[in-house]
Structure formats: structure tokens, C-alpha cells
Amino acid sequence: MKFKQQILERLDYLEQLIINKNxxxxxxxxxxxxxxxxxxxxYHLVHYNKIPYSKPNGKYLFFDKAEIDTWLMSNKSLSEDQIKDKAIKFALRKR
Structure with missing residues (x-):
């Protein structure tokens, strides 16, 4: 019975992902x-205005998927190779 419930929950999750994809x-x-x-x-992020959102009627929260994607990828950490490349470019530019 527990296994059946897990399968139904997974199917529901996958269905929501497909519906929300577009x-x-x-x-x-x-x-x-x-x-x-x-x-x-x-809700914490919304309260402190840390995440982009819209509240058109002052009641329900909505989020633009493209803005969320941009927000999620902000404050990116560079890899060691990217840092080295930037350092080399900076050093060469100074000459």
C-alpha cells in the first residue's frame, strides 16, 4: 500500500512538472x-524583497519564471579556471 502511494505521489509530481514546463x-x-x-x-524571501515577485491585487503572489531563473543564477561563483583566466586578462591589460 505504501509503495502504491509513493508511485501515485511521483506520478502527480511528474504531471505537475509537465504542466508547469511551458x-x-x-x-x-x-x-x-x-x-x-x-x-x-x-515567503521569507518575499518578505525581505530578496526574490522578484508580483502581487497584483495585494493578495496572491506570482513569479515570472524568467526572472526567477535570472535570480537563481545571480551571484555566481567562478571556477578556479575562470578566476585564473580573469587574472591573466587583467594582468595583460595593465601592460
Missing amino acids: KSILTVEELVQYTGFKKSSI
């Missing part, structure tokens, strides 16, 4: 699935 605007619940963040974390 959506450009996400709700809080969809953002939870999209990012893997906890709902409370999302």
Missing part, C-alpha cells in the same frame, strides 16, 4: 516545485 508565471506552490525551496523560505 508556464511563464508561477504561483508559490509551483515555485516550490520548480526550485525545491520550502514554502516558508519563499
